[in-house]
Amino acid sequence: xxxxxDGEWVCPKExxxxxxxxxxxGRPDGNRLKLFPEEALYLAGKDKLTVDKLSFDxxxxxxxxxxxxxxxxxxxxxxxxxxxxxxxxPQDFRxxxxxxxxxKGRSQFLIRVLSERDFxxxxxxxxxxxxxxxxxxxxxVAAVDDENEITYYEVKTSKLPEGKTCVDIPKVKGVxxxxxxxxxxxxxxxxxxxxxxxxxxxxxxxxxxxPLETLYLLDKGLLEIEGGDELRKTxxxxxxxxxxxxxxxxxxxxxxxxxxTAYKFGHHFRVYSERSSHSAMLVHAxxxxxxxxxxxxxxxxxLAHSVRKKMLFACVEQNDIEYIEFARIxx
Numbered sequence: 001x002x003x004x005x006d007g008e009w010v011c012p013k014e015x016x017x018x019x020x021x022x023x024x025x026g027r028p029d030g031n032r033l034k035l036f037p038e039e040a041l042y043l044a045g046k047d048k049l050t051v052d053k054l055s056f057d058x059x060x061x062x063x064x065x066x067x068x069x070x071x072x073x074x075x076x077x078x079x080x081x082x083x084x085x086x087x088x089x090p091q092d093f094r095x096x097x098x099x100x101x102x103x104k105g106r107s108q109f110l111i112r113v114l115s116e117r118d119f120x121x122x123x124x125x126x127x128x129x130x131x132x133x134x135x136x137x138x139x140x141v142a143a144v145d146d147e148n149e150i151t152y153y154e155v156k157t158s159k160l161p162e163g164k165t166c167v168d169i170p171k172v173k174g175v176x177x178x179x180x181x182x183x184x185x186x187x188x189x190x191x192x193x194x195x196x197x198x199x200x201x202x203x204x205x206x207x208x209x210x211p212l213e214t215l216y217l218l219d220k221g222l223l224e225i226e227g228g229d230e231l232r233k234t235x236x237x238x239x240x241x242x243x244x245x246x247x248x249x250x251x252x253x254x255x256x257x258x259x260x261t262a263y264k265f266g267h268h269f270r271v272y273s274e275r276s277s278h279s280a281m282l283v284h285a286x287x288x289x290x291x292x293x294x295x296x297x298x299x300x301x302x303l304a305h306s307v308r309k310k311m312l313f314a315c316v317e318q319n320d321i322e323y324i325e326f327a328r329i330x331x
Contacts, residue, residue, distance in 0.1 A: 010040035024085035024101035038076040163256030164274040174225040244316040248285040288317035
């Protein structure tokens with residue numbers, strides 16, 4: 001099949017409508033069909049289309065003058081090779097349910113294409129996810145690495161459901177030693193509810209609180225300690241992340257979850273929905289308007305998957321939190 005290129009669209013000169021009706025290629029435009037560059041190059045690579053007598057390599061070079069075209073083409077080709085119909089969409093692409101196509105079905109995925117070195121703006125990603133939800137689609141990030149391999153991540157934004165550990169916490173007394181707070185019950189028994197998992201036993205009679213646990217109990221009026229006001233200032237020294245970590249910690253506790261440090265996993269919190277030996281989530285707190293490289297997100301998701309946990313990034317805008325979950329999927 002022959003086609004011409006007008007600088008943006010590729011238009012087959014004959015039998016173009018069959019490409020749309022049978023396989024979901026292009027956009028009908030009156031009595032002709034318009035193909036996007038990714039579609040045209042894919043068909044040219046299959047020897048099903050000749051564009052202005054250009055070879056595949058010549059056509060690819062011309063299309064690649066547009067920023068990020070080749071990366072987008074790799075994703076387009078991969079999804080077509082999986083037997084799915086794909087078209088350009090409100091993000092980069094929309095992908096139809098297996099066996100369905102434009103006019104005879106509905107799309108299932110909205111896809112954003114990124115490279116492994118792209119910096120991910122969490123606010124923008126959250127907006128993409130909200131848009132997909134409003135359209136009743138699944139939002140997917142297709143990350144292309146430097147060796148042109150593709151990894152797909154479903155991205156969800158949501159408020160966390162209520163946890164399972166809602167218990168009354170009694171007021172306790174603490175002793176300040178340096179920057180650490182010890183709870184020292186005379187009986188050697190934890191005065192804080194065991195199911196709430198506060199603190200770590202230092203020895204048989206001393207329970208030591210983490211900085212976030214200390215601040216949480218102080219803020220709730222549940223910890224009596226001399227020098228508490230001064231301690232608030234001291235704990236923040238050298239920890240620039242403390243303000244937004246504290247917002248997330250307090251929100252998790254108030255939602256009946258149990259956040260504990262996830263330092264060994266390279267994140268802020270491992271989160272339990274109830275007292276258990278296995279946490280359900282890894283949560284990393286970030287201030288609103290920030291982000292991180294896609295490569296770091298990839299490492300985080302792979303680690304979380306290897307230890308059977310969800311990976312959530314908690315974006316803090318003032319005191320409002322949006323949880324963004326990344327999870328690897330197969331299309």
